[in-house]
Amino acid sequence: MRTGLKNNIAYSFFDPEIGVLKDMIALITPDHVGMFRESYGGILKMVFRLTDCDRSAIHTLLQFYDPGLRARCPWNFTCSLFESGNGQGRFEGKGKLPGFHLSFLEANAKEHAAVGNWKTVCALIAVSIYGIVLFPNQKNFVDHNAIRLFMQRNPIPTLIGDVYYSVHNRNEKRRGGLVRCCSQLLFRWFMGYLPSRGAFVQIDPSVKWSFRLMGLRADDIAWTHNGLAGQDFICSCGSLPNVPLVGVQGCINYNPMLLRRQMGFAIEGPPLGREIQESFYFPIDGNQTKLRQVLDEWRDIQRRGKVPYGKVNCRYFPLFEDWLRKRIESTFLPFPGGDSVCPRIEGPSSSVSMEEFLEMKRAKDQLLAEKAELERSVAHFQAANQEIKVKMEDQDKRHALEAKRFEMDTAYYGKISQALASSNREHDITKEKLFRASKVIEDEKRRQIIVRDQRDDRVKGLIAEWEAKLQVKESEKLKIIAERDHYMAERDHYFRQMKIHQKEVGRLQQENTELRFAAEFARREDEIGPSVGPSSS
Template identity: 30%
Template sequence: MESSKRNIYSFKFKDPDLRSLRSLISQMHPVYRINFGKNYGNLLSILNQQVDHTALITLAQFYDLPLRCFTFQDFQLAPTLEEFERLIRIPMKDKSLFEGTDESFPLEDIASALHMDEKEAKDNLETKGNTKGFSLSFLLERAHTLLKAESWDACYSAIALAIYGIILFPNMDGFIDMTAICVFLTRNPVPTLLADVYYHISHRYTKKKGLIACCAPLLYQWFLEHLPKTDLSWYSKEYINADIIFSCGDFPNLPLIGTQGCVNANPVLSLRQLGYPMEGPPEANSLEAFLLLDFGAENPSLFQRIKEAWKNVNRKGKAELGRANGITKEPYFQWVKERVQIIKMPFVIRTPIPLPEPKLTHVPIEEMEELKATMAKLEKENEELQTKLQQTINEKNNMKWELERKEAQLQAHVEKFNKEEHKRKKIKVGLEQADHCLDTLKGQLRQAQNECQDNERWWHLATKENKIIRDTLGAQIKELTNSVRQAKAEVDQERRLKKIATEASRVSPMVWEEKCREVRDARESVSYWKNQLESLRQDNSIWLKERDYVIEDYESFKKTIDFLQGDRDKFRAKLDGLVGFCNWAAKDLPWRLRDAVEELKEDSTPPAIINFVLLCKGLLKRFNEELEELQARKPAV
């Protein structure tokens, strides 16, 4: 008999150790966490999301490989770009798309994005496996340092890259590979995250087991969004007016590029969960499936076609999809049920057994009132117990988080102690090696000292012999020098004699007589000039005596001039006094004389006085006339 359910596959989701990263975030003030979210979206919520891996493994059992969705008994769920964008809160619009890992990515771009210099980036870029990247310990240590220094932009970038490499795109434990770095630099992780979910689940579903290395916290958050809270609601009203990316380029659905390969998604199956009506089954060509491994190593044309398709994104909104009312019609339900019959469910759905109808019993009204009071009391106690339970749960969670934080601190202290112990051992080994090297150097030094002593002894001997040789050679050189000087003098004497003899042999009698006459004339000229010189010397002696007489006369005249200069000053002073007196007389006497004349009386003044006054008047008039004449004669200065 054919089984009514399909096989259960052995899946496992990657569960990285996030304690150190969470401990780092717990040290940040809430204000700085909010600022982190402004630049890097909802990454901290993804980091702190507690994941129920059993629920995810159960969800993976319902995966419908050909349709790229999760098919349940009477409905389907499929993650979409819009849902992931809302959960992670990093917009996709106007951002570049991840198109594969580039191991030769420019180092300056990586350093600039992480706010570090190129040398630091180059020194800490490690190679692990066949890829390059940063270790988680380096990024956490750098983030701790920047956190203490309050260099927030650089700190945020280090934390964000760590989350990208460990949570969003996990590959190797404790290592952020170049793929995660490339996605981080695009600042557009949403398409890659969705691609990884479909790619890894599809790939593992074909293998029927294995590790699903996608972002488990994000997938778990998406799944929780679709679980009913109070009433059954199939869609979120946040997507009612949003445009949905339906396809790209010439693809009938959505081609996606992940970190390991390419895969398709079928947004047409997500209309119901986004609030749009489902009229019936989707068209078959809109569900065309492909799974491209290793970025198209076997089919490069398809990979190139996918990259080109994203240059032409096709969106549909309310006008194309209809009114957002969440209505699903029977043809769609029928199609889903038929699909369930084909692929079967991973678990047997048991039909609930109907309970027998309860028999009616008559209860007195007093007993009913008592029961109501008891029920009210029990409800009140239940509420109190629930409140206490919630408080206990909160306390338990707080204690759990505190314990985890202390464990993280203890682990950090243990690691620090281990590092210090390792450093101490290395220092000890280094000191021992240094002591050994020092002993070796001491032996070499002693050997060198002995060699130096031997060399010094030989040097003294060589110096002594060198001195003897130098003295001997010096005496020989001196003797040779004297011999050379004497020989040179003899050669010069011979050369002069030879020259004289040569010149004498060339002189004729007439020339000789001419030369003799020239000599006599020269002697006479010399005698004449000697006489002239003697005459000049005598004249010079006479003129020197005359000069002495002139100097004596000059000294005498100088004394006379000095004496007369003194008399001149005295006479000038007297003259100045006389001039002053004359000026006074010329100024005041006329007035006084006029007053005296006016007071003269002919009958009472003696004639002698009158005559004297008239005489003074005449003298004054003459004095003024002479002064005016002198003023006229005085030359202009």
């Protein structure tokens, strides 16, 4: 038991056999290396084997992990988007996971290289690197998770999730064990923050990494990379106060409020409790509902940067330093402190003491008070100046208004004179037109009188002619009436004669009937003869 220090945890890492990958990479001719990089980025740089010294560096780094804070720096190693290939093959099974054996992918890559199908060769090599180096699971085996991530073309969130989840999982109960992540990428990322020149680089490789790291100061760390200083970064997702990460094995959140310095912004005070709380930590298997919830949170991403953190300033202030010191006192460091391995270079310090901070605060308050007084004076003078300016503007406006009114009156009178002259001309023209119109009217009246007389004569002639026609029609009407009366009288006489004739015909028919009956009776009597009466005795 080490007093004042926390116990070290024994970590182990995947040790992939990269000989087959090296042979596959050798298939790419120099003319097609550029095509591979354009399609799959710089993942060829990840195909190397960690030395014992490299593993010791990662092992030492992970001893500083604080499970309560998820206290890891952001993953800022840049990977390119990945493009899926069209390699033909078959799934095999290894354990419970389907996938491809590395030898099968190697054989396919050689076949396609022989026929010059370089796009497929590059895809087979890239997916092999995914399964063996970036997302290792089984030795010389590319499982379906690596293939799925290769097809999705965005491995970065999963890489980060693998590191956080696996390290946090191995820190539970300080049990240690195999860290399921890309150790090569973790090593490259870690080395990117350490000094790349000077006394630190010249240290004997046999010196322990614990001694090297404990001898570093904050000024020795390269806090920002790749032009990230001052850029906006993801600070939360959805309703969560932090960012959830989904790895191959499980899901865990990390706290981006602790990475402001890596993004180039000053850390003025300790983080809030909700900013470093545990939002998610669970394995993928059997937690599909939680996984869907995490994926839904990623639909709403919040970013922060210069707003609200201000300009770039990679410093931290006493309040944060006190909080960090108390955190270290409660969680302990894994190694004892040591002397600095890098000589101090005079220059601007990234931190300030409490006395300097208070002095700067007092000076700032005094300057703010003076600024407020000056602002009040300036405001007073500006108000007076504004009042004078307003009065002058009013006078200028009135003068301009009078001048404009005079110009308008002058123009108005000129227009009136022009209108009078024009009116006189129009009056003369109108008189001439009226005279001509009077003559035309008189001529028209005489013509109308003549036309009226002619019309009256014509009307009288038509009336006489019409009256004559009426008399003729009247006589014809009387004649027609007389003829009608004569016809009616003849018709009545005819009807009377017809009735008499009908009566006579009826009488004759009656007599004829009686005569025929009498003749028939006489004929029958003649046929019968005289009748014989009964004899008397």
